[in-house]
Amino acid sequence: MIVLFESPGLGVPAELRRSLEASGAIAEILGFPVWAIATDGAGAAEALAAIPAQLQPTAAFWLAPPTAAFRYGELFAAAQAKNLHLPNTPAQHQLAQEFHRAYPLLKDLTPASIVLEQPEAVEGAIAQLGLPLVFQHSGSAAVLKDRQRALALALRSSIAKTPEQARRIAADLFNQELNQELSQELSQELSQKPHQPVLARQWVNLRHHHTTPAGFPLGREFRVVLYDRTILTYGYAWPGDDPGRWLSVEEEEALFAVAFAVAERLDVPLLGVDIAQTQSGEWIALKTVDPQFVGSPQLPLVHFWQQLGITNEMIEKRSRQVVNSADASADLNLP
Numbered sequence: 001m002i003v004l005f006e007s008p009g010l011g012v013p014a015e016l017r018r019s020l021e022a023s024g025a026i027a028e029i030l031g032f033p034v035w036a037i038a039t040d041g042a043g044a045a046e047a048l049a050a051i052p053a054q055l056q057p058t059a060a061f062w063l064a065p066p067t068a069a070f071r072y073g074e075l076f077a078a079a080q081a082k083n084l085h086l087p088n089t090p091a092q093h094q095l096a097q098e099f100h101r102a103y104p105l106l107k108d109l110t111p112a113s114i115v116l117e118q119p120e121a122v123e124g125a126i127a128q129l130g131l132p133l134v135f136q137h138s139g140s141a142a143v144l145k146d147r148q149r150a151l152a153l154a155l156r157s158s159i160a161k162t163p164e165q166a167r168r169i170a171a172d173l174f175n176q177e178l179n180q181e182l183s184q185e186l187s188q189e190l191s192q193k194p195h196q197p198v199l200a201r202q203w204v205n206l207r208h209h210h211t212t213p214a215g216f217p218l219g220r221e222f223r224v225v226l227y228d229r230t231i232l233t234y235g236y237a238w239p240g241d242d243p244g245r246w247l248s249v250e251e252e253e254a255l256f257a258v259a260f261a262v263a264e265r266l267d268v269p270l271l272g273v274d275i276a277q278t279q280s281g282e283w284i285a286l287k288t289v290d291p292q293f294v295g296s297p298q299l300p301l302v303h304f305w306q307q308l309g310i311t312n313e314m315i316e317k318r319s320r321q322v323v324n325s326a327d328a329s330a331d332l333n334l335p
Helices: 014-029 069-080 090-097 099-105 119-129 147-154 163-173 176-181 184-191 249-266 301-332
Strands: 002-005 034-036 058-063 113-116 133-137 198-202 208-211 217-219 221-227 230-236 270-277 283-289
Touching (some): 002 014, 058 069, 069 090, 090 099, 090 270, 113 119, 119 133, 163 198, 221 249, 221 301, 230 249, 249 270
Antiparallel strands (some): 113 198, 133 198, 270 283
């Protein structure tokens, strides 16, 4: 497996930058070939120009900040032209990154939600789901050049306890306020791109021990990473000494059961699933991601890369066995 490392730009948050850089360094130490790819607006073919074409089909892992779906598709094709194969197809990548696409398949595993295509649709969400509501973007927010301003808006409270708060948060997430703050050139660029849908989610009381200064509960939440429906590793969502991070054997089994159920329904080879525990003890899925593009400081990165390497070897060995078996069968049928 070859790691395609895209160095985080200046606009990437410091925590995400440190996580990606640490992950790339660990991969290299563990023996993965790590190739730096060009950034700063380079086309897909140009980004991979320094990487030689492979003689045999070779697995690849794109370690980078979140990227737009169209860019993933372009680099996926450019990589294939060099016999490099990313773990997820463009369609699978979108299914993992854009939760509104996955939601119809996961309705009984996640809180009731409504996909908002425009700010005005928030009225229907209030009527159907009630209050409080939790809002989140469905997809990568990395299509913006000014990521720091986008991050500042994303960090505002996403929990609406009143209809007025719900309307304001929905307007923010649809970039209405953001467009007013940006330069005319960037606003014109954004106006040419379709809005990413916003997910309005029914409030669920999660088990937690700590809250943010604003009172947001830091729920007992974990990210589980799977490859070919095999669990590679998992980690707690929040830093610090939180007693919620320790699981009993029974709790770990219940956590994994939700992860397996999500992976089975989505059929995305490399998948991250964010799972939380409710006050009643039930485990629910909150979000899915493509782990190539999400820095997760709380994940045990050494264990992640070790398990990814082992699992990839097993998959490649199985693929070779299938090819050899097919060749042998063909030989038997020769005249």
